[in-house]
Amino acid sequence: MTKALDEAAPLHEAAALREAADAVRSADTIVTMGHVGPDGDSLGSMLAIAAGASNAGKEAYATFGEPFVVGKQYRYLDTSFLVRPGEVPDEIDLAVVVDTSVPSRLGSVLPIVERAGRVLVVDHHLAQDGELDGIQLVDTTAGAAAQVVFRLLRELEWPLTPEIATALYTGIVTDTGRFQYSATTSEIHHITAALIDAGVEPQLVSRHVYEESPFAFLHVAGVVMNRAELDPAKRLVWSVLTRRDLAKEKLRYEDADGLIDLIRIAEESDVACLLREIGDDAYKGSLRSRGRVDVAAIATAFGGGGHHNAAGFVAKGDVGSIIGSIRDALP
Secondary structure, eight states: OOHHHHHHSOOOOHHHHHHHHHHHHHOSEEEEEOOSSOOHHHHHHHHHHHHHHHHTTOEEEEEOOSSOOOOGGGTTSOOTTBOOGGGSOSOOSEEEEESOOOGGGGGGGHHHHHHSSEEEEEEOSOOOTTOOOSEEEEOTTOSOHHHHHHHHHHHHTOOOOHHHHHHHHHHHHHHTTTTTSTTOOHHHHHHHHHHHHTTOOHHHHHHHHHSOOOHHHHHHHHHHHHHOEEETTTTEEEEEEOHHHHHHTTOOGGGGTTTHHHHTTOTTOSEEEEEEEEETTEEEEEEEEOSSSOHHHHHHHTTOEEOSSEEEEEEESOHHHHHHHHHHHOO
């Protein structure tokens, strides 16, 4: 590892890092898992740990709860360790939960955590009520869970293969908004430099994640943008994506990722919200802030969470009442 990276890395809870590494070393069977509907950070983090553990001679699996669907934009990742929850063995030495510490966000893989001999949480979100018990390797200043995973792999002295490096790079580039968000630090840039040296092809990741979508996505994007509304007083821009919108264009839910970035560019807004219909009177909300407003606090009020500038939640009710609650929470 480069001297520059070692010097740039912030002081981490050394005891927690050592405890986490010792737990991984002592485990023969490891299952890594992320939250339901894993994003690039959750998926990349779990795959990187599973691959590293397998290379170290351990029995390793990666999984997440139903719906068990990996977004097509991540097809370049090595998913050979990915199995459905029912394919995970009964006897597990260590469950490694990444990118969340909230049991409800694990869905159908929660029983796997509960039967594991030990639990390790690797995350970068603020703790919430009902968080998982176990070893907590959490840094809320990190820009991505993959950043914390990188530190863990370095502590373990596990080599960075191109596959592992690409998984970690995916987690970092997606959760930092392509290095645009405020959590992007010099350490992140030093890490990504090390990952590129290990074999990452940034242009490949960028093309698949950000520059390829079905043609029908353009129609859905047009509908969402045409439906957008602005509240100048609250500096809030928001829009809605319905199940009917997706069905009409024969798109899957995960095909619509990234729509929040289209409406958040309105310069009159401080906060952007996209509500995606997921059931009868049920919506998944994505929130983005330019920095003045802590959208994680708003998401937490709905039972969700996230970061100061990017957060999410699931809410029951009609669109008007959900947006009204968000308006009431804004200064």
